[in-house]
Amino acid sequence: MNGFNFLRRVAAILAGALIMNAALAAEAPPVGVKIPAHQRFVLPNGLTIILVPKKDVPLIAFSGFVRGGALADPADKPGVASLVAGLLDRGAGKRSAFEFADAVEGVGGSFNAGAGAESISVSGQFLARDRALLIELLSDALMRPRFDADEFAKYRDRQIEFIKSAKDSDPSQLLPTYGRALLFAAHPYGRPQGGSERSLAAITQADVAGYHASRFGADKATLVFAGDLDAKWMKQALTKAFGSWAKSKATLPELKPAPRVSGRRVVLIDAPDSVQTYFWLGNVGVDRRYSGRPALDLVNTLYGGRFTSILNTELRIKSGLSYSAGSAFVRGTVPGQFEIDSYTQTETTDKALDLTLQTLEKLKHDALEPAMLESARAYVLGQYPLRLETAAHWANALADLEFYGLGKEYIEGYGPALGRVDLAETAAVTADAFPRPTDLLIVLIGDASKIREMAARYGPVTEMKLSQPDFVPSSK
């Protein structure tokens, strides 16, 4: 949260990890930007390395991943990968947790690691002159983390407290976690990527060390470096530092698409002190390779991806019911969720939900106006360069391509593809990828004593409490 400044709006919700292509002017035909010149090579142990020289500021950014993440968590212990990620730099190689942090921060560097649905990712930036230290620290963190007992216990206990703290001060940030857990259920995408209070408490140091021993390996990893770098020096130093990294011993579970849900149901999460209802509506959507991606990005921009979107117009601009409303498609190797989220004061919960469902009905039913399509096209083309501006942006973008096995066409062909989208395509993806308003999971966080009856209007209701230690109603 932001204690001093009050913003006009929260950051626009855009389709997850959109990587967009270049065009010079909104009116001109889209002209593709090129991915910057880079080197890609694979070490004998299977580690993929990409180097992108970009010398505008004296920094080197890195972005990388090791396949696995929540997908590789034991089904009954979500959160193991997340603890592994968090502990990578809390003691590694010859350094204790403090020594590692001091080594990074002492030179003004940064090192972040986290678990997602299908990988553990690492990222950060160092001043260019500290390139040798960066490689030493990164190789220690990935190959030689210590997982000391005391650090493990401390870190795990803090993660449990952070979930409680989020419930105290920003319950809305947990909506997607509840939404995915309830929508995907036993599918790996349903696992809370950071674990739940209950699952974290059950995880042991052995679980964490075991995950690293079996799931980490050079053949499952990619590292991208971008910035003020000398590719020849980097290649040599990286080959030396990572050449001895063994391959991973385990095969990752296969991901199968989860089925879309039919009909509507409601999960009401009781937060008795809340003066607002935070709501999320979703269903299974599309994957990363979805062929209608350019058209879908344009339709979602119009529906819930920018300030004047249909959703924000109805819930905020015209009615004043909410400070913000948006929608997004989260796209993985298999389809992730389409989601809508917003909030409103407790008393107007039904009004806001009715309006939300009406906008979806209207989207599914009515054809887009040609002028709307043109506006969305100009907007997506006009805003994408801001997301591919820095070395860190390019490191992330190239790691993303590598992860999903997408060609450079995914970035370089995107602008021209946006330029070609017509109303027939937008109609097709709207019919195909957006759920019908009658096929939705609805999650509400709010004061159940005041909204219980309203909630029942939208489907059969299951209740749970915000204070429960899991993200699903009945604990296993």
Next chain:
Amino acid sequence: MSKLPFVASTCLFLSFGAASSAAAAPATTSPATRVPGADQVHSTTLANGMKVIVWTDRDIPNVALYNWVRVGSRNEVPGITGLAHFFEHMMFNGTSKRQPGEFDRQMEARGGANNAFTSNDVTVYQDWVPRSALDLVFELESDRLANLSFDPQVVESERGVVYSERRLRTEDSNEGFLFEQVQATAFVAHPYQIPTIGWPADIQSWKLEDLQKFFKTNYAPNNCTLILVGDVSADEAFAMAKKYLEPIPRQEPPPPVRTTEPEQLGEKRVNVQRNAQTPLMYLAYKSPAANDPQGPAINLLVSILTEGDSSRLHRLLVEEKKLAIEVGGSFQEGFDPGLTWLTVTMPEGADAAAVEKVLDAALAQVVSQGVTEAELVRARNLYASSFWKQIATINGKASLLGSFEVFEGDYRKLFDSPAAYEKVTREDVQKAAALVFQRNRRTVGVLTSPPEKPAAPVPAATAEARP
């Protein structure tokens, strides 16, 4: 899931906006001349008093255009608290030439996006547009400064939007709620006591006439500073500014804020009882204004204490004593003397008094013994890398130029600041600690759950002064 409860943009720009050439770097060139493109910054002042600053950067075909208006909740009085922020919302809601909503529709249809924020001190309007939409953006900015109008119906619906923002950030947030209580308690006279979002009763009752008066008083072109960074030359930008903005007549500038905060002569405490799984403790120390010469030393001090896992207080409270799950800090820099914050999030069932005792001993140690050379170098290096990260984007450059021009009086100080941070010594940091960490000049806020069965109804918040 790390949280930074009090990262404020204006504060960030200043706190993290200064570079120092690190100890290891050769000192052959001055840090200022090493900022790429620094010679590409040009400024002019229009006949109506509006200053325009342009930094050409053709890396991407976009332009960031920021309008910094010198008005914030500091310029409010009881009855109209929150009005500066509400007004910021109304700046998007119609002019005598355009219907409400047209501003956004036209900008987005040409590939542009925008936002705005309000703080204690300033209101900043931000547009990010493709180069091709620059003409339109100037016309839109000019129109709302010259012809803003208020539709009573839109005023009512926007009131609901702002109240929803307040519920999100304050009423449904223990962090936001405690922050508001501590800030309001820390000042007895100065308007920094006013929450920027506004008190609920004022949000519900401000009137159309309040908005009209506020506009006339504060939105004089001579009270605004325009920043452009990106794919635009200074000549192009100045020509457009002359065409679209110069015709707006100069006005009487807003009256200065007269009230100064009297010296605080004893610790104040505010206890808030709200259901909380993780109790909170926020400490706010009276501190100098943004342009104080000790600013760089205070920023480095706060960084040494709270930035990163190797910072002093994190190490002590989170890692060693396990009394906290998170520690934060910030020097809240404004036009007038303000606050330096230390924030502690505690685990469930924690003993706030024990945390305070450990914290007090640690702060006393900094005051009596200072910091180490390694700690100082670390803080300088963290500044340097933050500086470069900001310089890497047109957005970051526009933020830096604006904050230095508005808060330090001259955007060129941005390029001098590396030297200013370089000059800070361990003695300076110790002096800053002695200045800031005075018990008699602090406000301590603690948020905990109410007792299981209160004997009598407990008020939401109580404040008391303790000598």
